Amino acid sequence: MVLKRFWKLIILLIVIITILVTYFVHTALVIASQFPELEIKTIRGDETILKNMTISGDYYEGDQYSSALMVSLDNTTYYEELSYFEKRDPRFPPNEATELKDKYRNFMRGKIYQSSSYFENDDYLAYVGAEVSDWTPNFLPTYHLEVDVLNKESNTSTSFQTILPGMDEIQYVDVLEVHMDKKELKVIVNVNYYLNDQYVNDIKVYTMDISSEKIVGDQTLFDPLEQSDKDKWSNLTFLNDLSAIDSTDNLLLQKDIGQYKEVNHSDDYEGEISTELMERKFYVYDLKTNQQQELLIPENHYDKLLSNEIHLDGSVSDTHAYITYEDGNNLVVLSFNLDNLEIDTQQTFDLKELGMEAEDYGINLIDDKLYVLDNDMQKSTKIFVGDITNGEVLYQGEIVLENDEDKSGDVSLQFYTITKNE
Amino acid sequence: MIEVKDITKRFGRKKILNGVSFTANKGEITCLIGINGVGKTTILNAIMNLTPINRGEILIDGEKIRKESYERITFIPDAITMLPSMKISDAMQFMADFYQSWNQKRADEMIEFFKLDKNDRLSTLSKGNSAKVNMLLGLALDVDYLLMDEPFSGIDIFSREQIADVFTSHLVENRSVIITTHEISDIEHLIDKAVLLNDGVVLREFNAEEVRENEGKSIIDVMREVYQP
Amino acid sequence: MKNYLKLTNFELSRFFKLYVVLIGLTLVMQTVGIIWMSNTYMGSVEGLLLEGNTAELIKMNLGTFSFSTLTTSLLFSGPIIICIASLLIYVFLIWYRDWFGKNTFVYRLFMLPTARMNLFFAKATSIFLMVLGLVSLQLVFILIESQIAKLIVPTTYMESQNLNQIINGFDYMRVLYPTTLIEFLINYGIGFMAVFVIFTGILFERSFRLKGILFGILFAGISLFVFISPILLQVTILEGFFYPVELFILMVITGLIVIAGSVWISNYLLNKKIRV
Known part of the structure; x- marks a missing residue:
């Protein structure tokens, strides 16, 4: 019924x-x-060297599905497989900053999850973020620095905002590094603006006094007028690892100087302007002493460094600065002793011999070790770890699909970086 | 007893009812009389909480209307209140579904009395039959109070007679009825109490019997006095 | 409770014929679409085969037959749009048809010996059920249609796609068919909250007529403001203070506040202010 x-x-x-x-x-x-399990297959060496390391990249299947992913020795995590709430997390793969969020939940509220904006030691967790507070009538952002320092012991934080002194009409601001020493906070900032109609990126070191909540020091590392020169151009690159919270006192900077050249010039049409690189220099800046010094590069490396564009990389520790470049099939790692700024060791890794024949590489220098990934879109990705102190190949492996038979040839992987889980 | 106490109702700036009060006693037929548009229907709507009033109150046996009250009081508007697509039997089933006070036996009896076919669709009924079904749906409820709005308007003479017969039958016995009309000739002899309305006010409320006995006047006589002085 | 179920069933019955027509229309148009499209495709394939092309070459030039050929065509989305439009209109009609039309059924409804809110809930429930019914049946239709395509187009030329790939290949389908239950609840929860708010707006109009339209719009505006207030706070004065999970919880709360407000006001209007 x-x-x-x-x-x-x-x-x-x-x-x-x-x-x-x-x-x-x-x-x-x-x-x-939906997505295949991946495994890191060891070709040579001890795989425990990859313990606590995360390799991140992208997965493609035809042109339909793709997902960011991260692979470690134990498991494969695809972004698309994460739960609804996990997907709301600000970064995938998580970085050191997002990991801080779990530990210092209240302190991390409303912050930008960019590792270079943070500094952490046993006593303090410091944050300096470049935030846009307003827009000018001609659509330029008004930036300020948001400073927040957590005293871990007392669990209290000092926060204040400050404008970038002496700067107006800024196009873009990026915090490259934060460093704290006792009560003094050093903030390295990349400030982009127009000077004499030329776009310049100015690298500045601000010294802040936490107790008085003020900027007490303002240093410009290179004269921006150099960049605004119409005939000669100059470009600055910051080589410290932006994706990690650095603990070193040193900054590694690369300065390129070049000139504009007109090519294909004929009477009929105006030639294109091309640029020619003339000089390439590397500098180390010591945050403790505020000293900037140039690395001494021997003649035989200089030309190769000058002609290398893509595979040039660098990193710096308390005692050494490292610069890598590709020379034919070889990946060369120069290590500079910071006491005398000269090369003390030099290692060469034969990429071809290591089975790395990609167009591009992901190179990471972590704890005296060189981690190299081939960067091409392929069904598998080769990886090797080398010791930069003695040139030994510690590990050689390949990231492959666990069950290759299931998936047809439509699958490709592309990995970019290796990071260490703290 | 239904007590209407000093109710005022405005539509926009216009006052449809302006302090109307009267009572309808148990077991009596009370007739609200007035020309069209004086707010008779509004009063019935207000009693049934189908329109809000601006002032005053209405009590049914001393209480404000609640959902349970609809088992004890019902309203038969001037048109049928069921979906046109329904058959008479569907409409009856609908009533049976929702009202505990629905009396199926009485409904069937009335189908017979009115000579209706249960399988007819409401949309196909003549005006007279439509009015009869409308009556039926209200009268088949075992309620204490019955409100009827112009039950005789616009229907043929035979249907009128049949409906008028209802009032003298057991179908209305012992129930209180409030009826509105603008022409009372058909039912004058049945009315216990008359309430004469004009311009939103009660001009006169009287007991028909008393007036007849004491003053020797019929309701129509009183109406003449009141409306055409 | 019993009366609520009776009323819900009754409300469903009132729209059921049209509802079945909508379902039928969707099935017929989409089936015709897939038959037509797979035949057209096979027509070209056979033409090319006659010219002496190999299957590999044809696949390269013509591409394999994908179900998204159908899902991106008007024969597929047309009926969906018609269904959505019909139900949107019916959100209003479900109330107004009781006032207008030959017989004013609203007299009867308001004189039922049951809480008037049951009417509100019954109408809302039937809208929800009809929406969910169409959404579910469409899933079955997709499966049927892809089987039909497989009958016409040989496997060599068929792009193999599972249900989720079909859904993922089409933007608005992803809103209708999220892959996780929580997203499903969010999307449809917001939709149903909107239905509640619109219902309250309609009751405002039915209570105060012209002036009521203004109240209704005002109520809808306030509801929207309350619902998104956590986001507004987040992007303005709090500058990203809340974590996503907190924001989610807050919006569940504001959503519930909106629903509670809508129910409370509707109850008040139905009992104190409504006019027949």
């Missing part, structure tokens, strides 16, 4: 529940098996 009376309601309910439950069960199963 009830069935007969309410049949429309009952049928509709049954249809909805059956179909939707089936759909969500099906979808959950599809999503769970």
